[in-house]
Amino acid sequence: MCAHCFFQCLAGHCEGPSPFPFSKMAQDSVGFSSDYQFWMQKLSVWDQASTLETQQDTCLHLPQFQEFLRQMYEVLKEMDSNTIIERFPTIGQLLAKTCWNPFILAFDESQKILIWCLCCLINKEPQNSEELKLNSWT
Numbered sequence: 001m002c003a004h005c006f007f008q009c010l011a012g013h014c015e016g017p018s019p020f021p022f023s024k025m026a027q028d029s030v031g032f033s034s035d036y037q038f039w040m041q042k043l044s045v046w047d048q049a050s051t052l053e054t055q056q057d058t059c060l061h062l063p064q065f066q067e068f069l070r071q072m073y074e075v076l077k078e079m080d081s082n083t084i085i086e087r088f089p090t091i092g093q094l095l096a097k098t099c100w101n102p103f104i105l106a107f108d109e110s111q112k113i114l115i116w117c118l119c120c121l122i123n124k125e126p127q128n129s130e131e132l133k134l135n136s137w138t
Helices: 003-010 023-048 052-076 081-087 091-099 108-121 129-137
Strands: none
Touching: 023 052, 023 091, 052 108, 081 108, 081 129, 091 108
16 A cells, blocks of 8 residues: 555545554544534534424434534544644634534533533644634634
């Protein structure tokens, strides 16, 4: 396997089965990416509508969203903040929409995991204005 293919598998972009023992991790990463898009869309819908139906949908999907937050934390804690932003450029939007949703924040477990995710975004030694801005927002 060439070095490029090896790094593609590490990043979760394998085309075909990986002969490496971390192939499950790569597959989980790909699954996480599709889940990320799904929840980004869900949060946008929940954010734009304050109808009873939207509130019920939020409450109905809350256990799955909490599990997604847990999975996101597991992915994020293995990366530095620059890698996170490169890999998930809309992570700030996703976390901000989560922070503003009172139905999600009503549960201590959601708050706790959200804070863990936000902590992953903090750059301990910011090198430029973008990193400083992200630290400030976080």
